[in-house]
Amino acid sequence: MHRFKNRILLAAGFAVLAGVISGITVAPAIAAAVKAALVKNVDERGRSPYSAVLNCYNPTGNACNASATAVPAGKRLVIEQVTAMAVVPGGAKILSYQVQVPSPGTSWVNLHMEFNGTDIGGADFFSVNDPVLVYVEAGQTPGVEIGTNVPGGSVSTVARLTGYLIDLSI
Numbered sequence: 001m002h003r004f005k006n007r008i009l010l011a012a013g014f015a016v017l018a019g020v021i022s023g024i025t026v027a028p029a030i031a032a033a034v035k036a037a038l039v040k041n042v043d044e045r046g047r048s049p050y051s052a053v054l055n056c057y058n059p060t061g062n063a064c065n066a067s068a069t070a071v072p073a074g075k076r077l078v079i080e081q082v083t084a085m086a087v088v089p090g091g092a093k094i095l096s097y098q099v100q101v102p103s104p105g106t107s108w109v110n111l112h113m114e115f116n117g118t119d120i121g122g123a124d125f126f127s128v129n130d131p132v133l134v135y136v137e138a139g140q141t142p143g144v145e146i147g148t149n150v151p152g153g154s155v156s157t158v159a160r161l162t163g164y165l166i167d168l169s170i
Contacts, residue, residue, distance in 0.1 A: 048165035050077055054144050057156040064155040065100070067143035074169040077136040083129045084144065084159035086113060090122035092150040097128060099161070100143045101136050108145075109134055138168070 056066035071077045082099055098108040113126035136142045144159040 046164075048075075048167070049162075050079075050165050051160060051162045052142070054159045054161065055157070056144075056146075057154070059154045060152060062149065062151045062153060062155060063145065063147045064157055065143055065145035066157070066159070067102075067141045068161065070141045071136050071138050071165070073138050074167065075138055076166045076168055077140075077142065077163060078166065079132055079134040079136065079142060079161050079163040081130070081162045082109075082111060082132055082144070082159060083162075084111070084113075084127065084157055085116075086126045086146050086155070086157040087123050088126070088148050088155055089150050089153035090118055090124050092124060092148045092153060094126055094146060094148055096145070096147040097126075097157075098145050099132060099134055100145055101134060101140055102143070107134075134163075 052068040054066035054068055056064040058064040079099065084097065086094060086097065088094065094113050097111045097113050099111065100108045109132050111128045111130050111132075113128045116125040116127050118124050134142070142161060144157065144161075146155055146157045148155055
């Protein structure tokens with residue numbers, strides 16, 4: 001009976017020792033899995049993609065601007081690409097093409113438009129497809145603006161701003 005009791009105690013001791021050892025080696029793995037489940041990648045580009053198409057037409061002026069909707073509360077917009085086309089009277093020069101962020105201290109990024117040709121009616125076509133890095137905060141409204149050297153002519157542009165939204169509420 002004494003021998004049986006010793007074997008039971010020895011088996012119980014090995015069970016406790018095995019539990020302690022496995023707890024030491026498994027605990028870091030469990031902690032890593034819990035941490036991975038709690039971490040959220042808010043900056044991932046594919047998480048909240050953004051794309052806005054902006055149009056403007058001014059039949060009698062030398063400038064034109066268009067704005068997207070305001071960035072929602074708790075978000076930040078990162079604009080990474082601008083693709084645009086502009087049509088101006090034949091022979092006109094584009095003095096500026098900008099991505100704008102109206103806010104206290106308006107900021108803008110100047111883009112260089114490339115001449116693409118003249119249509120049968122005499123209008124000149126220009127385009128741009130450039131990477132940019134523009135941050136737009138909640139409540140701000142991104143936009144584009146074109147300026148030419150021909151007063152009284154018609155100016156039009158279509159632009160696509162692409163990027164992604166970051167959730168700042170986390």
